[in-house]
Amino acid sequence: MIARAFGAMGTVVSLRLDGASDSFDADAATAAVADAFARWEQSCSLYDTGSELSRIGRGELALLDAGDDVRGAYEIASAWRSRTGGAFTPHRGDGLIDLNGVVKALAIAESGSALDRLGLLRWGIDAGGDVLVGGGAVGTAAGAWRVGIVDPADRGELIAAIDLAGSHGRMAVATSGSAERGDHIWTQPDASPIFAQVSVAAGDILTADVLATAIVAGGRTALEEFTERFPIDVLAVLVDGSLMATPGWPREPAGCRA
Amino acid sequence: MRPRALLLASAASATVIIAGWQLGTLGAVTAPVAQGGSQTVGTTRSTDAATSDPGTADAGTSSDSNAAIDSTSGASDASQATSSTDGTYAGSTVGTRFGDVQVQVTISGGAIADVTALQLTDHDRRSVMISNQAAPILREEVLQAQAASVSMVGGATYTSEAYLQSLQAALDQAGF
Numbered sequence: 001m002i003a004r005a006f007g008a009m010g011t012v013v014s015l016r017l018d019g020a021s022d023s024f025d026a027d028a029a030t031a032a033v034a035d036a037f038a039r040w041e042q043s044c045s046l047y048d049t050g051s052e053l054s055r056i057g058r059g060e061l062a063l064l065d066a067g068d069d070v071r072g073a074y075e076i077a078s079a080w081r082s083r084t085g086g087a088f089t090p091h092r093g094d095g096l097i098d099l100n101g102v103v104k105a106l107a108i109a110e111s112g113s114a115l116d117r118l119g120l121l122r123w124g125i126d127a128g129g130d131v132l133v134g135g136g137a138v139g140t141a142a143g144a145w146r147v148g149i150v151d152p153a154d155r156g157e158l159i160a161a162i163d164l165a166g167s168h169g170r171m172a173v174a175t176s177g178s179a180e181r182g183d184h185i186w187t188q189p190d191a192s193p194i195f196a197q198v199s200v201a202a203g204d205i206l207t208a209d210v211l212a213t214a215i216v217a218g219g220r221t222a223l224e225e226f227t228e229r230f231p232i233d234v235l236a237v238l239v240d241g242s243l244m245a246t247p248g249w250p251r252e253p254a255g256c257r258a
Numbered sequence: 259m260r261p262r263a264l265l266l267a268s269a270a271s272a273t274v275i276i277a278g279w280q281l282g283t284l285g286a287v288t289a290p291v292a293q294g295g296s297q298t299v300g301t302t303r304s305t306d307a308a309t310s311d312p313g314t315a316d317a318g319t320s321s322d323s324n325a326a327i328d329s330t331s332g333a334s335d336a337s338q339a340t341s342s343t344d345g346t347y348a349g350s351t352v353g354t355r356f357g358d359v360q361v362q363v364t365i366s367g368g369a370i371a372d373v374t375a376l377q378l379t380d381h382d383r384r385s386v387m388i389s390n391q392a393a394p395i396l397r398e399e400v401l402q403a404q405a406a407s408v409s410m411v412g413g414a415t416y417t418s419e420a421y422l423q424s425l426q427a428a429l430d431q432a433g434f
Binding site for chain 1: 393
């Protein structure tokens, strides 16, 4: 297993790569992922003032004249706004189009497809705390990756763990916090957040990422609605430090607890 | 003779339907838990959304929830013809080939507001969860792991600077 890391989208992307054969080229795999992130960052980053999305924000470019990536991401984000009843939105409070909520997930998903094409035995992508796994061996017990979830009150400690692709077809886990950077979470102005951190495990990274954001923004009502409507497992850390979890979130095996 | 036989046969069918209707009433709504003003029950449209759990239920439990819906809609269909009161009603336990099922129906403003599974057991009489609702859980109850035993760390997005102090950075450097 080879570990790699590189900077992208204002954070760090960590890779775990298992080759299926001796001809496995970790540099090529890392480059494929870095390319996907760089392309999405170029088109959709608001941090990069030269990106297409930044130019749209300044009125220099019409959304309809933007490239496939920007229009595609906006369409996907808008579809999720409808699906979540507005709890997730591609618009900032000031009306500016902000695709941060989907762009990282789209880059992760595209990177995953690239790694699958390279025929890796199994791989894991962790982009700033959002994780997707895959590969030919994933789905077997030996192919699962154990992912720790950080304690929002002490980021040097883990609060829980989840095995991805070990069961239930969980391939992705994404986490959002109410104190998250980037401010793509718009909680109601008069409502203080209930959740300090929400982790959502799902079959794909986009669903996991969008719903984690939507639950942080929408609070308890959103948690109840989305856990019923979508095939997801959720671990929520409330602001008082207590936890809530869906029945499918992994438990300590019976008999192992004191 | 032939028209007469047909008439009798139709009458017999109608009797069966009416008997089934009444059985539905008796079978499912027996124990009022709370009471409110007098209302007429209207619709059953909310039952499916309230009970079904397509995403996470496996074959066994989803069949259980179907059984729960069937027994409830039988009750509410019947109630349409009669007067009913707002409140929460516990249904009787219905044995299915997957285990025992019991539902609780909340009627508000003359319509079914909520249907919850009160009791569900599998063959071994263990309780089975069909709801995917998040519930409070103790820290000791969720799967625990030491940083050294995980491959990756999930958390709210960190900046490049914060990464340097993160557990993920430690794992990356250690090659875990």
